[in-house]
Amino acid sequence: MDQDSRRRALFIAALAICATPWVGAATALVLGIAFSLGLGNPWPVGSARASKIILQLSVVGLGFGLHLEEVLQTGRSSFTYTLVGIAGTLALGFVLGRLFRTDQNTSALISFGTAICGGSAIAALAPVLKAKTEETAVALATVFTLNAVALLLFPAIAHLLQLDQGTFGIWAGLAIHDTSSVVGAASVYGDEALAIGTTVKLTRALWITPVVLGLACMKKSEQKARVPLFIVGFLLAAGLSSIFPQYAESWGALAALARQCLVVTLFLIGAGLSREVLRKVGIRPLLQGITLWILVSGLTLAALLGLP
Template identity: 70%
Template sequence: MNSKRWQRIAFAACLCAIPWIGTATALVMGVFFSLLIGNPWPRKTARFSKIILQLSVVGLGFGLGLDEVIRTGRDSVVYTVVGIGSTLMLGHFLGRVFKTDRNTSLLITFGTAICGGSAIAAMAPVLNAQDDETAVALATVFTLNSVALLLFPVIGHLLRLDQAVFGTWAGLAIHDTSSVVGATSLYGARALAIGTTVKLTRAIWITPVVMGTAVLRKTGQKAGIPLFIIGFVLAATARTCLPQYGRYWGELSALAKECLVVTLFLVGAGLNRDVLGRVGVRPLLQGITLWLMVSGLTLVALTFVGIH
């Protein structure tokens, strides 16, 4: 039996184990599988992980009331705007300090400020970024995302953060939706609900930032609100307007959480040697420094200044 077939069998065996493991275990298992055995379907898993993640986010909406979504989104608007603006300015400054390639620096900054890979993908055409510049930015953000999913819950427990503060912190300071949902699901149901809503509120800013940059650069690039965010709001609306079907909404929400575990395994399986090889020293230093500063300042604001 050739090595490729063994890889596929092992990959299928890991997927069969998904119902009995948690989100963090799934991510770690995916990373180790990819680095030690090798992902037999890297392109397919990358595509399916995005699809399953978006469906999972929509499904999580069935577990929340519309009033909770609106309240959390409204309460997070001010520090979302302040956080995004501050991150963009700080990222621009750090790009010059570390002398990172201009487009790569901007893409890492946008990814950190707004929504990780989604923001990078939306912004790349506006900047006329080359494939290698986009790849380096994605690899940098992807690597930090994997670290955040595992590190944030540990820090939260060490500092004894309540679920509301932790969910808000994760939603504001972690790059991608997958890692926000993964980290908050490890922390608790309330943290998951708040973190997901705050993160999606933050992701909406992809549209105005991309359009504003396009106007400044005169590229004519357009961007719309991601459909899975609309689906999340519609799911919460359905739960609120049709409470008699609460049992089914709960089952859909539970299914979404199981799908999230699959997503994180696929995300981990995408962190291969090629991805790590694309991350240069300067972009990585910029990405780490920016992320640590944003995470630290956000946590200080939430816990000591009293922004809740």
């Protein structure tokens, strides 16, 4: 067996291990990162595509473990934080972009990804800005790197501050970029944090559509924005579990399967953090992304804790 064949076999074995209930979210992420940086991901394109599909199906599956009324209540209660957070993040991102002299399009993409929904928001906004491929790649690499850090850092900070699961779920949903990282960090913290964090994050992700449409109108762009289908699926799943409570055991099994699929997704996401991705992140975009992220995370947590 040659080196490439051994690497593929090890990758499949690691993936299979992450599919078992004995491996948690944080372990899967670290294993994926270690595999990519140590041995190299044998299927970088395929695993990136698979992680996106599995993540979306998993988010839909998580809806079966929730009641629709609970989802709507969480969305309503976090609306003000979400609106203020998005507006504040975009404004801070603009100022920091000027301060660090980051390329205008790259700065806007990093700010938009931080404000709303990471890679999904960046992908939706890039055509409106007519961003170059390398500008989009740098923004995605910056946000992706910080997402990987958030998965490990947020639960550690929360345990240090002894945050309850509800507060952590809201904080993660508002302050972490991508949906995958929110559900990953929240799943480490607890089931209640996972339910709240996922709902808050998906509520926030819905803002992709109006913001992109607004910017498209301002720039007279023909780019269209749509509501992500997996969010619709999540709401439908929560609705089904609410309408047919007699199947609670089945809904619970689907939700449990979805949580384990998230662990597999985190391994694939970690395996995407390659040396090439790290090289794409220039010092100015990285400084802007880190500074913006720290400010947003800190101010959001202070607001949730009622600090002066």
